[in-house]
Amino acid sequence: MAEGQAIAAQVRLRYRRAGVLSGWSRERFNRLCRLLNLTQVEMGAMCAISPQEVARGIKYNRFTPPVSLHLSIIEAAFLELKFGKKWKPIIPLDLIKL
Numbered sequence: 858m859a860e861g862q863a864i865a866a867q868v869r870l871r872y873r874r875a876g877v878l879s880g881w882s883r884e885r886f887n888r889l890c891r892l893l894n895l896t897q898v899e900m901g902a903m904c905a906i907s908p909q910e911v912a913r914g915i916k917y918n919r920f921t922p923p924v925s926l927h928l929s930i931i932e933a934a935f936l937e938l939k940f941g942k943k944w945k946p947i948i949p950l951d952l953i954k955l
Contacts, residue, residue: 880919
């Protein structure tokens with residue numbers, strides 16, 4: 858149980874550092890749309906969310922943590938492709954013991 862809590866704390870820390878827990882802002886979302894040359898609705902589709910949910914995130918200047926996680930993964934993949942730099946994985950698979 859204690860080990861599970863320790864891993865959960867590490868996951869939350871990694872997500873916090875990536876901006877996942879606080880949620881993405883409208884500005885960060887729009888910047889990623891511009892970098893990828895996608896509309897807001899197209900970016901929403903990449904995150905498996907409806908146009909209404911995209912509009913809600915834009916209106917309230919905050920995307921939910923699950924959507925922010927998708928956006929962070931897309932952003933990291935883009936940066937890796939663009940600059941050839943490996944970033945620390947957003948999803949902490951290294952914490953899983955198989």
